Amino acid sequence: MGTASAPTSARTRPRGWRLTTLACPGGAPAAAPIHCAAVSTSAVPIVGATGALGFGLALRFGRAGVPVVIGSRDHDRAQEAAAKAAALVPSGSFDGARNAEAVKGAEIVILSVPFRNQSENLTNLKGALEPGQLLVDATVPLAAALSGKATRTLGVWQGSAAQQAQEMVPEGVTVLSAFHTVSAALLSDLDHRLDEDVLICGDRRADKDRLAELIGRIDGLRPVDCGPLEMARIVEQLTPLIISINVRHKVRAGIRITGLE
Amino acid sequence: MGTASAPTSARTRPRGWRLTTLACPGGAPAAAPIHCAAVSTSAVPIVGATGALGFGLALRFGRAGVPVVIGSRDHDRAQEAAAKAAALVPSGSFDGARNAEAVKGAEIVILSVPFRNQSENLTNLKGALEPGQLLVDATVPLAAALSGKATRTLGVWQGSAAQQAQEMVPEGVTVLSAFHTVSAALLSDLDHRLDEDVLICGDRRADKDRLAELIGRIDGLRPVDCGPLEMARIVEQLTPLIISINVRHKVRAGIRITGLE
Numbered sequence: 001m002g003t004a005s006a007p008t009s010a011r012t013r014p015r016g017w018r019l020t021t022l023a024c025p026g027g028a029p030a031a032a033p034i035h036c037a038a039v040s041t042s043a044v045p046i047v048g049a050t051g052a053l054g055f056g057l058a059l060r061f062g063r064a065g066v067p068v069v070i071g072s073r074d075h076d077r078a079q080e081a082a083a084k085a086a087a088l089v090p091s092g093s094f095d096g097a098r099n100a101e102a103v104k105g106a107e108i109v110i111l112s113v114p115f116r117n118q119s120e121n122l123t124n125l126k127g128a129l130e131p132g133q134l135l136v137d138a139t140v141p142l143a144a145a146l147s148g149k150a151t152r153t154l155g156v157w158q159g160s161a162a163q164q165a166q167e168m169v170p171e172g173v174t175v176l177s178a179f180h181t182v183s184a185a186l187l188s189d190l191d192h193r194l195d196e197d198v199l200i201c202g203d204r205r206a207d208k209d210r211l212a213e214l215i216g217r218i219d220g221l222r223p224v225d226c227g228p229l230e231m232a233r234i235v236e237q238l239t240p241l242i243i244s245i246n247v248r249h250k251v252r253a254g255i256r257i258t259g260l261e
Numbered sequence: 262m263g264t265a266s267a268p269t270s271a272r273t274r275p276r277g278w279r280l281t282t283l284a285c286p287g288g289a290p291a292a293a294p295i296h297c298a299a300v301s302t303s304a305v306p307i308v309g310a311t312g313a314l315g316f317g318l319a320l321r322f323g324r325a326g327v328p329v330v331i332g333s334r335d336h337d338r339a340q341e342a343a344a345k346a347a348a349l350v351p352s353g354s355f356d357g358a359r360n361a362e363a364v365k366g367a368e369i370v371i372l373s374v375p376f377r378n379q380s381e382n383l384t385n386l387k388g389a390l391e392p393g394q395l396l397v398d399a400t401v402p403l404a405a406a407l408s409g410k411a412t413r414t415l416g417v418w419q420g421s422a423a424q425q426a427q428e429m430v431p432e433g434v435t436v437l438s439a440f441h442t443v444s445a446a447l448l449s450d451l452d453h454r455l456d457e458d459v460l461i462c463g464d465r466r467a468d469k470d471r472l473a474e475l476i477g478r479i480d481g482l483r484p485v486d487c488g489p490l491e492m493a494r495i496v497e498q499l500t501p502l503i504i505s506i507n508v509r510h511k512v513r514a515g516i517r518i519t520g521l522e
Contacts, residue, residue: 196519227505234502237495244488256517258457
């Protein structure tokens with residue numbers, strides 16, 4: 001499979017992939033000199049990857065040797081975004097598909113949509129998500145979803161967007177929460193050297209370990225376990241905090257937890 | 262005045278002090294070789310400095326050449342804590358006084374009390390706080406205040422403990438919010454080299470600049486303007502997040518905002 005740079009509609013995704021077994025036996029092949037061979041990695045669908053954050057994640061995962069399926073409500077838009085990603089990261093493996101198609105068979109699904117579209121997307125994915133899958137929710141309930149400020153949030157009945165997602169996914173699907181504090185612009189700026197943390201919330205350590213290993217493949221992103229999913233109530237609030245800092249200091253801020261090393 | 266190491270009950274605090282004028286003209290005197298002369302600095306009262314966070318801040322400010330008045334409900338406890346601080350930081354200037362006495366004439370007052378005592382303390386300070394003063398609130402509405410978890414918070418009607426404080430202080434007193442993410446234990450461990458941020462919220466830039474200059478005197482603490490006081494809703498939530506990280510990783514975590522330099 002190697003490092004296909006053009007999107008293909010016929011995807012072959014090895015099943016049974018475990019991140020914990022993803023060492024680079026015998027070194028990486030010549031076509032992917034920096035990272036592990038893409039062949040040993042299950043593709044990661046990103047629902048909403050035509051948006052800024054999802055697209056930035058797609059680029060970075062693609063460059064890290066992780067095959068990415070760009071999900072969109074529209075098949076053509078998904079394919080276009082995959083082609084664009086492949087042009088930006090020629091060594092990456094990108095595919096495009098409708099969201100419900102994109103998530104099939106994946107072990108880890110990333111949900112990166114605006115809060116106003118989260119419920120709709122999760123409703124549409126009800127027949128597509130499968131027991132055993134991990135859904136990584138990156139949604140932030142910004143007040144901007146209802147014409148409010150991007151430095152304020154809406155109250156979510158379940159406590160957080162991630163907890164709302166957990167209520168909506170089919171039984172057997174586990175929701176994790178991550179990627180709220182990483183700038184979409186910096187992810188997409190491939191010349192920018194990332195150096196920040198990704199805060200992860202989730203109820204099971206083993207799930208978080210799997211996600212952490214995936215995140216750790218992106219150079220400069222360090223995953224940090226922040227506790228159970230309910231902590232997403234706090235971590236989701238960091239997005240408006242960072243937006244407020246960005247506005248004040250004219251920067252693209254991120255978060256680093258000190259004292260961990 | 263120099264660097265009195267013993268607490269004295271007769272305090273002399275120069276008025277009219279402005280942090281912005283606190284350069285070190287002619288260099289620091291021999292007795293305080295690292296920092297500016299304490300003589301040019303107005304004393305900073307810390308209400309609740311017999312507690313862990315307040316005491317840690319007292320030590321660090323003392324070492325930075327900022328005279329500190331340790332406030333407590335009890336005069337003797339305040340004096341004892343001041344003596345203890347002076348023993349730990351012989352170059353520092355520490356005094357102890359009842360809270361209402363401690364805050365008199367100060368430009369910047371730090372409020373470092375548990376959430377369950379915040380209202381009581383502010384009520385007691387109503388006759389003591391003076392128009393023009395800045396009150397820096399470090400209160401966090403941990404659910405632990407009502408026998409809940411330290412990784413959860415209580416809802417505060419005004420939005421945050423800091424906003425509750427703003428509602429309670431006398432007219433003309435301005436509340437800022439800070440110090441929520443700095444470990445009390447690391448502050449008190451004077452061998453520990455701090456390297457983290459202090460997130461500041463407040464409605465007026467000039468007030469935040471004054472506070473930032475004060476915080477910047479402590480080696481290893483970088484003040485970061487996070488926006489208006491209402492952002493304390495978010496920043497106060499970082500304490501339970503850090504507690505959750507501490508528990509999981511067995512560390513004393515803090516926060517660093519990336520991308521600012």
